[in-house]
Every structure is written in structure tokens, then in C-alpha cells.
Amino acid sequence: MHDIGLTALDLGLRGAASGLFTMMVLVLIRLRPANPHAVLGLVMSAGGAGFAIATAPFIPTSTFWWTLPLLSAQPVVFWLWARAAFDDDFALRPWHGAVWLAVVVLGFTASLSWPIWPAVTKACAKGLSVLALAFALLAILQTVTTWRDDLVARRRLLRMAVVILNLGFITFVAGPALLPLPGAVLGAAANSGGLGSFIVAFTLCILAMLASWNLFGANAVAALPTPAVVAASVVDPPQDTEPGLSERPAVAPLLLRRLDHLMRVERIYRQEGLSIGGLAAQLNVPEYRLRQAINEGLGHRNFSAFLNRYRLDDAKAALSDPGQRDVPILTIAIDAGFQSIGPFNRAFKAATAMTPSEFRRQALVAMATETENRRIRQAD
Known part of the structure; x- marks a missing residue:
């Protein structure tokens, strides 16, 4: 495909992803969730929208520099979100916040040390890449180890999507394209366009659709302390009106x-x-x-x-x-x-x-x- 066409698709996918992420942020703020799953979904959505914009083609590299510290901690948020989504007994602990903060500090170190100590930046960037891979693998591990015992059909499908998404992230983003440093300014390759940027945009769009499907599904929203008016606007249709549900056998x-x-x-x-x-x-x-x-x-x-x-x-x-x-x-x-x-x-x-x-x-x-x-x- 021609570079112009690929860039247009890239920008379109990023626009769709950032739009979905932003809509989820607004809905979750309105709902004022208290459960860890929804809170982590809010943080993940905000970070996803920021990453989609900051790494888009034609966005100044300086934008990526100043958003890197927070964006670099998104794999931690995604791992915690997977734990909250698939473990009914999960509870946020202070050490979870400490892990997130440590990754943010490492991101700030990588971002602020570039003009003075490029070697430090490269070392920190490699550390962030390794951490991103590690948390992606942890998310897969959490998803797979409890898969067998999961009785919720909708959530079992979500598990499959999370595994595929994380494998794609490991293959196309965390490995070669998350923090490309050799011979380039940190983040320059992230928003320079091309096939790598398109793959990142495609992955973000899939993630946004997956997260919105999970948020606006009846099973997910039912767990939130939602006002009736708001809940009516985001919950799926009643079960007896869902297409094909009448053909599903009832519990005998x-x-x-x-x-x-x-x-x-x-x-x-x-x-x-x-x-x-x-x-x-x-x-x-x-x-x-x-x-x-x-x-x-x-x-x-x-x-x-x-x-x-x-x-x-x-x-x-x-x-x-x-x-x-x-x-x-x-x-x-x-x-x-x-x-x-x-x-x-x-x-x-x-x-x-x-x-x-x-x-x-x-x-x-x-x-x-x-x-x-x-x-x-x-x-x-």
C-alpha cells in the first residue's frame, strides 16, 4: 500500500481508538466507579487515548517525550486490569501503586536524562521495554491460569481476546517498536509513520473495541454503582431481546x-x-x-x-x-x-x-x- 494511504489508515485507526477511549473515560467518570475493574479501566482508557495521540504520525516528538513517563506505565495498568477482570477476589494493594510509580519514575528518568546523559536514557529505555514485555507476559499468565475455572461465557471470550492482544503487543510493539532508540531520538520512530506505526494503531483500535465491549456489556455494567438513567444508556438490551438468545437452552x-x-x-x-x-x-x-x-x-x-x-x-x-x-x-x-x-x-x-x-x-x-x-x- 502507498505510504500516504497507509498513513491515512493509521490516523483513522488512531482517531477511532482515541475516540472510544475518551468516551469510556467520560462514562466511567460519570458513573463514579468504586470496583477495581472499572477504576483500572478508567486509567487504562485515559492512557490509551494519550498513547494513540502522542505516537501518531506528524505529532511533534516533544509530545512523546513529555507523555512517555505516564505512557510507559500502561503495561502495568493493563496487567492489573486483567487481574481485576478475571479474578473475582482481586483487590488493589498499596504495592500495586508502588510498582506503577516505580515505572513512571523510570520513564521520567529516561525522558529527562536524554539531553545530558544519553547512555542513561538508553539503559532506562531498555529497562522499560523489558518491563513492558514482562507485564504483558504476566497478563497472559493471569488470563490463562484461571481460564479453566471461569464459568462466565462472556468473560471466557474476553480472555481469548486478551491473550491474542498481548501476543500481538509482544510481537509488534514491546519488542521492536515500543522504544526504538538506535540512531534515533527517543520516540521518533513511534510517530514517523510506516508499517510499524500502522500496526501500533491497529493494536490500539482492537484494544479500544475490546475494552468498550467489556465496559458497556450488561455483565460489566451491572457490577457498577450506576444511576438508573446512566445505566439505561450503556447496558445492553434485556436478555430476552438479545438476538438468538431464545434459541439458547435454559438451565434444566x-x-x-x-x-x-x-x-x-x-x-x-x-x-x-x-x-x-x-x-x-x-x-x-x-x-x-x-x-x-x-x-x-x-x-x-x-x-x-x-x-x-x-x-x-x-x-x-x-x-x-x-x-x-x-x-x-x-x-x-x-x-x-x-x-x-x-x-x-x-x-x-x-x-x-x-x-x-x-x-x-x-x-x-x-x-x-x-x-x-x-x-x-x-x-x-
């Missing part, structure tokens, strides 16, 4: 009853290494039907969380049993289906706000008190 009550029998009566959750595929095989149903039943019929978004609900109930019953007061907590955790004490302790505290030892102590004291009160009533 018989399947839910069979699943409940397996979990409550046969206690299959105690089985070591139980996977959703293995559970589907025992129920003799396709895996996607079981995912739909657990997600839409029972309200669980994650298979491990679904299993842990029964495992924790089992463990709490054992911890409250006076006849098992001398049974080690590790034994109770293993019997309930947990593989080790660490995940059990974390899941138990998240569900009860107490450690297993504290729960056992309080439960046994309460039971002893109730027994004594009953004895006194009978004596009277």
Missing part, C-alpha cells in the same frame, strides 16, 4: 437437582483434583451445559468458588463438632477437599472473617453454652 431443573445430589449427598467435592470436565462426565452432560447451570442457575462465576462453598460448609460442620475437637485442622481441610492448609486458611478467612482456629473456639464455646442452658431449663 433436573440438571440442577442432579448436581445438588452429587454435591450434598455424595459429597463429590471431596474428590481430589475434581475438575469441571470430570464433574460434567459424571453428570453425563456437555461441559458448556454444566458451566451454564452453575453460572446462570446457581450464580457462581468461578468453579473453584463453587466447590469451596461446599468444602467450607463441610469444614465448618467438622470444626463445630465437639466430637472432633482434637482432630487437626489440616485433617479437616484435607477431608473437605482442600489440597493444602494455605488455600484452606485463605478461603476460610475470606468467607468468615475468622481463622479456622478462632471459628472452632467460638463454635465450641457457643455449643457448650447452649448445652448448659438446655440442661438448666430441663432441671427447672
Whole structure:
């Protein structure tokens, strides 16, 4: 394609991307989100719009210089966004902000040291490139490792898009084109046009479409504390009016009853290494039907969380049993289906706000008190 045509396409894609990013920023500011997923989406959208403009052809190189410190930390934001999007238990921690700030400081060092210490700038730029690759790989790792347990069909599709997008970023941006320094001023190649710039613009546009699809989808907006008027303007149409949804099979009550029998009566959750595929095989149903039943019929978004609900109930019953007061907590955790004490302790505290030892102590004291009160009533 002729250079002029390629540049025109480049600018068009960047315009579309920056427009989508800006629209998301405005909507999210209006919604005043509090959950980490939406907050990180706001920061990512603002950075995406800035990067699309600052690295566009014909934009002065000085613009890239002064926006570099913040733009260089976008891989950190994207990694945190992936964690918040795909991990229902994710919470922002102070050290996440410290990592972001450290990358920003490195970006400022690279930007401000160029006129005086070009060697320092080159070293910092290489460090930023390595960090960008590392956080892209971390985003892929986060997306893939929890993919199997994800029960939300829409989110599973989003995972696939995130993996493809990050692979494209690693191949075309973070490696050869993120911070090209040899023989050129920092950022000059980023906004000089050509095939490399077009690939960056195309990647940004895909990212913008992906992020907007995720933001304006019903599942995403439902989690935000949105005013009714605003929510009505951004939520997808009601489920019963979505095209093709009437052809989707409803969750069968018989399947839910069979699943409940397996979990409550046969206690299959105690089985070591139980996977959703293995559970589907025992129920003799396709895996996607079981995912739909657990997600839409029972309200669980994650298979491990679904299993842990029964495992924790089992463990709490054992911890409250006076006849098992001398049974080690590790034994109770293993019997309930947990593989080790660490995940059990974390899941138990998240569900009860107490450690297993504290729960056992309080439960046994309460039971002893109730027994004594009953004895006194009978004596009277």
C-alpha cells in the first residue's frame, strides 16, 4: 500500500481508538466507579487515548517525550486490569501503586536524562521495554491460569481476546517498536509513520473495541454503582431481546437437582483434583451445559468458588463438632477437599472473617453454652 494511504489508515485507526477511549473515560467518570475493574479501566482508557495521540504520525516528538513517563506505565495498568477482570477476589494493594510509580519514575528518568546523559536514557529505555514485555507476559499468565475455572461465557471470550492482544503487543510493539532508540531520538520512530506505526494503531483500535465491549456489556455494567438513567444508556438490551438468545437452552431443573445430589449427598467435592470436565462426565452432560447451570442457575462465576462453598460448609460442620475437637485442622481441610492448609486458611478467612482456629473456639464455646442452658431449663 502507498505510504500516504497507509498513513491515512493509521490516523483513522488512531482517531477511532482515541475516540472510544475518551468516551469510556467520560462514562466511567460519570458513573463514579468504586470496583477495581472499572477504576483500572478508567486509567487504562485515559492512557490509551494519550498513547494513540502522542505516537501518531506528524505529532511533534516533544509530545512523546513529555507523555512517555505516564505512557510507559500502561503495561502495568493493563496487567492489573486483567487481574481485576478475571479474578473475582482481586483487590488493589498499596504495592500495586508502588510498582506503577516505580515505572513512571523510570520513564521520567529516561525522558529527562536524554539531553545530558544519553547512555542513561538508553539503559532506562531498555529497562522499560523489558518491563513492558514482562507485564504483558504476566497478563497472559493471569488470563490463562484461571481460564479453566471461569464459568462466565462472556468473560471466557474476553480472555481469548486478551491473550491474542498481548501476543500481538509482544510481537509488534514491546519488542521492536515500543522504544526504538538506535540512531534515533527517543520516540521518533513511534510517530514517523510506516508499517510499524500502522500496526501500533491497529493494536490500539482492537484494544479500544475490546475494552468498550467489556465496559458497556450488561455483565460489566451491572457490577457498577450506576444511576438508573446512566445505566439505561450503556447496558445492553434485556436478555430476552438479545438476538438468538431464545434459541439458547435454559438451565434444566433436573440438571440442577442432579448436581445438588452429587454435591450434598455424595459429597463429590471431596474428590481430589475434581475438575469441571470430570464433574460434567459424571453428570453425563456437555461441559458448556454444566458451566451454564452453575453460572446462570446457581450464580457462581468461578468453579473453584463453587466447590469451596461446599468444602467450607463441610469444614465448618467438622470444626463445630465437639466430637472432633482434637482432630487437626489440616485433617479437616484435607477431608473437605482442600489440597493444602494455605488455600484452606485463605478461603476460610475470606468467607468468615475468622481463622479456622478462632471459628472452632467460638463454635465450641457457643455449643457448650447452649448445652448448659438446655440442661438448666430441663432441671427447672
